[in-house]
Amino acid sequence: MEYHQINDTDRENLRKFISEPERFVTEPTKHWDHDQFRTVTAMPELVIQPVTNQEVENVVKYASDHHIPLVPRGNSTGLMGANLSVDGGISLDMVKMNRILEYDPDGLTMTVQAGIRLKDIEEYLADKPFTYMPAPAMHWATIGGNVDTNAGGLKAIKYGVTREHIRELKVVLTNGKLYKFGSKAVKSSSGYSLKDLIIGSEGTLGVVTEVTLRLYPKPRKSINAIIPFPTLNDAIRSVPAILASGVVPTTVEFMGRKVINLWEKYADDEFPIKNGDGFIIMGLDSFTEEEWQAELKQALEAVKEFKAEDAVILSADSEEAKKIWKCREELLLAIQKSTPKMDEIDVCVPINHIPEVLDRIEELENELNIRIPNFGHAGDGNLHIYLCSDGMSDEEYAKTSDKVISELYKTAKSLDGNMSGEHGIGYARAGYYEDFYGHDYTELLRQVKKLFDPNEVVNPGKIFKM
Template sequence: MEYHKINQTDLDNLSKFISDPERFITKPTKHWDHDQFGTVKAMPDLVIQPTSNEEVMNVVKYASDHSIPLVPRGNSTGLMGANLAVDGGISLDMIKMNKVLEYDPESLTMTVQAGLRLKDLDEYLADKPFMYMPAPAMHWATIGGNVSTNAGGLKAIKYGVTREHIREIKVVLTNGKLYKFGSKAVKSSSGYSLKDLIIGSEGTLGVVTEVTIRLYPRPHKSINAIIPFPTLNDAIRSVPAILKSGVVPTTVEFMGRKVVKLWETYAKDEFPIKHGDGFIIIGIDAFTEDEWKAELNETLEVVKPFKAEKAIVLSADSDEAKKIWKCREELLLAIQNSTPKMDEIDVCVPINHIPVVLDRIEELEKELNIRIPNFGHAGDGNLHIYLCSDNMSDEEYAKTSDKVISELYKTAKSLDGNMSGEHGIGYARANYYEDFYGKDYTDLLRKVKKLFDPNYIINPGKIFKP
């Protein structure tokens, strides 16, 4: 599509909407040309940092009326290029919309601006009896970014993904109007849920400005157990048995010795467990000691037939537990540090089929001579799979990566899985979308996009091709 190129008249008009000239950046630096991966780079023509709904409304309407592409941006922790201005235009950087607007413990809700970081949200609640339960590893991600990708995280198995924790959002559509989707009420059987349509839309339908989140009472007791197994497959095969037993863990993560060694190199530290090549990390929270002990004992009995070795049980705030979780949360950075270039796939499959994907990864490593470290959420079937360039030329790496991505998508599709469990499709995977989900389905999504964004200016070129 052809878009209008921002000129001096546009700059003059747009600048009138922003009260502080320091938030109107006409010469963007490389800070704005990439996301966490940096695989794809694209520089916007203009960066605007709004601080109010009114500023967002004015900028979005002007962009739509003048066919200027506009890309909402959080704290740039994404991995699929969803916040890149691939067609130029405006990067609407939401990071200064970072206020807590309302803390309402009586309704168990809290309303914040979309640019508030998860880290800041946790700090605000630290001395309060409530928590925001979703736990994506990127603590400096913004709540608006999490809404845009329907982020999952470490606690999704028990508490669900971001969608389950959002009561209400305010979103600016391309007509320049601010809409409230959802409410503080717990239930709704009142027509289409536009709130749930916006969540996970990766900023392609509108700009989220405010989010009302659900608060949970803080559990009184939390413990972790890390269970070593002889192999990673042994570890993975134990997970359906745990979940069928009636135990409802907060977290069930998997990782193997290979990625642990990469973390040891990256962190210049030692992993506290020296035996076993596959690990399951179980998190359990409860309101009484008897409750968590009963769930833990059941878990340890259930995993015995899968060659489980002696588990190490840790209180959630112990130094050893913190090191183990630090390792898990830094695995992405450790893998990234081990290779010149890296790409990622986060397919999600039924939990009993995780070993099928792991077997296919091993086959592809041998067939294509590429290193593919991985780890993930064993409790919900979401794998994080990384393609390392190592000594390959750029051309060879691009060709090999495309082959691996295509093959793993075929595997996920054959298992009734999805392309992405949490990181989204963005720009980097848009070319694969229609092949995975089919033309009829994708055309239906195109009609939805056209309804919300008739001029195709909000985050164009993401998720699927126009």
């Protein structure tokens, strides 16, 4: 696809839609050329920071009518290059659309603009009886970015991923019209769910401008159990037993001593548990103390046969628990700090097949002489796997990474898994998509893309190749 390159006439016309000159950036800096990894960089020709739906409508329609690529952008915490302006054009930076529009405790909803950060939502709800349950580790990510990638997070087992917590979206399509998809009503059996099509589409179908969130009453009791095991494999094999026991944890995370050692160096701190090489972090929440105690007893009984050592039980608001969760949430940053260049694989497989993926990772480490630290969500089978360049040349790293990615995608596919559990496909993995899911399936997605975006201007080149 050949796109129109922005000229002075375009700048003059587009500038009319934006009332404040500081929100119209004609000379973008490196702030706008990367995502969290900086593995690939791409500079937009123009950055526009809208603050109203009308501004978004005007800019999107102009871009479509004039065949200018337009990429919605949040706080650049993504890992797969979904926010990169790989074809130039306009970076539609949504971070100034960051207002809370409505707090409706009686309807258990809250409506916000797409550029608001998770951190800001958490702070707003801190003194209120309700909470937004999804808990991605990147608290400075925008809610629009979470919607676009259907972000998961630490509480997905019990409460589900982002999709389960979105009641309504407002989305600008390439015809310049603002559509409302979904409603505040809890249930719908009323035709196609376009809301759910937009969620997870990585900004390739339209621009999300407003999000109505589902709120939950805050649990009365929350505890964490950190269970050490002799090996990480022992820890992982215990998870199906926990879930089959009838316990419904809020969280079941896994991590090994290797990545914890990296965090200790990164944070200049010590992990509070010294025994064990593999760990399960299990969170429980409940209405009463008796509930969590009964669930905890059942879960700890279930893991005994997997060589579980004595669990450390902590109140969720204790300093020790906060340190353990801080470690978990900073693992990505710790790994990134340990190597010159890093890439990620975000496969998701059935939980009983996680050990097979971990075994394949170990084989590839030995076979290709590359360090591949990993951790993830044991309760839903979502593994975060990192490829570290260390002393490799750029050429060697690119070749080795492609081999590892291809092999782990083969493993995930053979186990009836998916390419990504929560980080999306973006630009970085678009070249692998059709091989994984097949031509007919991908062709159907191309037809959906063409229906929503006939000129292929909204976030082109992402998820799959057109």
